[in-house]
Amino acid sequence: EDSGESTRHVFWYSVVGTGETLTASTCHPGSTDVGAATTTVSVMTSATGTCDDLRCMTEDSMVAVPCGDHMSVSWQTVVDEQYFVMVKLDAKLDEFSTFALTVESPATNSRCETAMGPVALDGESITVTTRSSTRSHMTTDADSNTTDYPRCGIQTTPPTPQDEFNGRDVWFTVVGNGFDLIASTCSIYTQYETRLDVYVGGDDDGDGDDDCGLLTCIEDAIQGSCDDIVVTEELGFGDAPQPRGGHVRWKSEKDVVYHVRVSGRNLNDDYGIVNFRVGPANDVCSRASPLQLSSTTPGDSIGTALSVKGTTMGAKLYAASDFEGIFEHSPGVWYKIEGITGVLAASTCNTSVQLPTRISIYEMVNFPGETATFGKGCSGLTPLLILDQDFCGLHHSASWFALDFQTFYILVQGVGADFDLDISVESL
Numbered sequence: 001e002d003s004g005e006s007t008r009h010v011f012w013y014s015v016v017g018t019g020e021t022l023t024a025s026t027c028h029p030g031s032t033d034v035g036a037a038t039t040t041v042s043v044m045t046s047a048t049g050t051c052d053d054l055r056c057m058t059e060d061s062m063v064a065v066p067c068g069d070h071m072s073v074s075w076q077t078v079v080d081e082q083y084f085v086m087v088k089l090d091a092k093l094d095e096f097s098t099f100a101l102t103v104e105s106p107a108t109n110s111r112c113e114t115a116m117g118p119v120a121l122d123g124e125s126i127t128v129t130t131r132s133s134t135r136s137h138m139t140t141d142a143d144s145n146t147t148d149y150p151r152c153g154i155q156t157t158p159p160t161p162q163d164e165f166n167g168r169d170v171w172f173t174v175v176g177n178g179f180d181l182i183a184s185t186c187s188i189y190t191q192y193e194t195r196l197d198v199y200v201g202g203d204d205d206g207d208g209d210d211d212c213g214l215l216t217c218i219e220d221a222i223q224g225s226c227d228d229i230v231v232t233e234e235l236g237f238g239d240a241p242q243p244r245g246g247h248v249r250w251k252s253e254k255d256v257v258y259h260v261r262v263s264g265r266n267l268n269d270d271y272g273i274v275n276f277r278v279g280p281a282n283d284v285c286s287r288a289s290p291l292q293l294s295s296t297t298p299g300d301s302i303g304t305a306l307s308v309k310g311t312t313m314g315a316k317l318y319a320a321s322d323f324e325g326i327f328e329h330s331p332g333v334w335y336k337i338e339g340i341t342g343v344l345a346a347s348t349c350n351t352s353v354q355l356p357t358r359i360s361i362y363e364m365v366n367f368p369g370e371t372a373t374f375g376k377g378c379s380g381l382t383p384l385l386i387l388d389q390d391f392c393g394l395h396h397s398a399s400w401f402a403l404d405f406q407t408f409y410i411l412v413q414g415v416g417a418d419f420d421l422d423i424s425v426e427s428l
Contacts, residue, residue, distance in 0.1 A: 012051075013085040015103050017077030023132045024085045024103045025072030027168075027271075037097035038069040038090040049082040065134045068266075070099070072134055107133040109171050112149075112212035115259055117173030121314030122416070123331055125277035126172070127189060130264065133168035133271070138213055149261060152197040152217035153248060165195035167264025168271055172278075174260060176252030179311050180281035180289075183260045185245035186226035191272035192264055195223070196248040199259040215259055221250035245274075249281050280333050283315035285362075285378035285409055288334035291423055301340050305424040307350075308335075312357075312414035323358050323413075330358075330413045335421065338407040342425040343387065346410050347397035355417040356394040361386055362409040381409055395419075401428065 015022065026039040043062060044054045062075035077083065091097035109116040110133035119126065138149045148166075174183065185194045199215035226245045252258065260278075264270025282289040293304045315331035337344065348357040362381040389398045402408065402425075412421060 007091055009089045009091070011087045011089065011101075013087070013101065013103070015083050015085060017079055017081040017083060018105075019077060019079040020105055021074055021076050022083075022103055022105060023072055023074040023134075024101065025067075025132065026070040026087065026099045026101050027067035027072050027134075037099070039071065039099045040088045041071050041073045041101075042086045042088075043073055043075055044084045044086065046082060046084065051084070054084060067135070072132075102131065104132050107131075107168075107170060110134055110169055111136045112138075112171050112215065112259055112261070115171035115173045118175045118257065119172050119276070119278050121174075121177060121278060123279060123314050123317060125187065125189075125275050127273060127275050128170055129271075129273055130168045130170055131271045133170055135166065136169040136171070136261070138215070149197065149199070149215065150217050152199065152219065153221035153223045153250075154219075165263040165265050167266045170262050170274060170276075172260045172262070172276060174252075174258045174278050176254055176256040176258060177311060177313060178254035179252060179309075180249060181252045181278055182247055182249045182281040182283075182287075183276070183278045184247035185262060185274050185276055186247055187245055187275035187277070189273055189275040190245040191274075192270040193225070193244055194246040194270075194274065195263045195265075196246050197221075197261045197263070198248055198250050199261070200256060201259060212259070218250045218258070221248050223248055279314040279316065280311060282310075282333045282335070283312075283331070285334045285381065285411075288336040288409055291335050291337040291410075293337075293340065293423070293425065301425045302342050302427050303425065305422065307420060307422050309418065310335075310412060310421055311418045312412065313416045313418070315416075318411065318413060323360075326356070326415060327358050327413050331416055332411045332413040335410040335412070336407065337410065337423065339404050340402045340425055341404045342402060342428055343399055344402045344408070345397060345399040345422075345424045345426070347390075347392075347422045347424075348395040348412065348419050349390075349392035349397050350422055351395050351419045353417045353419065354394060355415050357412060357414045357419050358396045359389075359398045360411040360413070361398055361400055362411065364407045364409065378409070384408065399426075 024041050026041060043057050046053050057075060062073055064071060064073045087101055089097060089099055107130060108114055138147050183196050198218040198221045200218060201215050224247050262274055281287055291306060293301050293306050310333055312331040312333055315333050317329050318332040319329050346359050351357060361384040363384045364381055384400055386398045386400045
């Protein structure tokens with residue numbers, strides 16, 4: 001059809017029902033950019049399985065979602081029933097236009113109500129595809145007007161118009177363990193840039209379940225791109241920053257359920273593989289938790305002490321320690337201490353959990369008057385020759401000489417459990 005300004009082309013496809021929900025979508029990079037062409041997708045059935053008696057599916061039997069000038073339609077299929085998919089392409093005259101159509105099962109966790117999880121804190125990652133996902137919304141009124149979920153957290157860099165993430169969603173749930181957590185898609189497997197938002201739910205009917213329409217933001221969660229996080233498929237320290245994915249960090253409360261939404265930048269361009277993982281925020285040395293004693297003035301820190309609680313549950317595996325057996329490849333978390341003159345001691349001997357821990361010490365020298373540049377991967381860390389060590393049952397302690405211009409990294413390894421770390425300073 002030629003309207004004088006545009007041309008309409010109609011294309012037909014057939015698909016056999018599988019008994020599952022299917023999604024027919026033109027929301028893909030192969031479809032011509034918004035403004036140059038428009039596609040609409042319709043699904044029809046036929047009692048005879050031919051084109052002679054086509055009838056449209058009713059509105060209440062399918063869900064249509066626009067994505068700019070294109071759209072996707074999802075419907076519940078019947079096993080072995082024939083369906084006909086009609087794509088209408090409206091394109092400007094004298095312009096070459098294309099569209100890409102996929103028909104597949106929709107992503108199972110593309111909405112808050114179908115979030116995947118709770119994700120285990122076991123150090124493993126989950127790989128999903130967002131190709132058949134859609135943009136999820138908190139509410140939709142009778143006129144199909146939608147309300148998006150709020151943007152959450154504190155961004156590490158000021159937002160710009162290019163920072164709008166309005167693409168396809170996948171959802172996960174995570175149960176807090178009382179420590180700082182980081183949810184990340186920073187991986188060599190993630191195929192595009194993402195934004196992660198963290199929500200906590202409200203239970204308005206007393207059934208103990210979170211209502212996705214009542215989710216509220218974790219306001220102090222810290223957003224970050226993969227420029228300030230490192231990942232590796234190796235077990236050493238040679239990490240490298242990744243340009244894809246994203247991450248968010250927050251202080252979790254024990255046994256509280258959190259919803260994490262992973263969004264692409266836009267519906268048309270950002271889709272594909274997402275590799276999702278949750279773990280302790282300090283399981284990479286570049287995010288080592290700083291240890292601050294009561295005084296860092298040289299000579300005044302003698303006799304000071306500090307105790308912190310930590311966990312190796314869900315942490316990255318490291319093969320960096322000098323220990324054998326299970327500690328050759330075991331989860332570990334990092335701490336950093338500097339500006340101390342004296343004999344430093346780190347100990348997990350007061351840990352009540354009867355699961356083993358080990359401590360390794362690494363040094364990064366910061367000469368007086370200079371600023372240390374550690375690099376994202378901490379590849380310059382050097383194992384330190386410790387002064388003394390002690391095995392206290394299942395746990396471990398180590399001590400070493402320290403001067404105020406030195407920076408030390410403490411790696412605590414375990415088997416995925418909580419621990420108590422004690423730091424003390426004695427005179428040289």
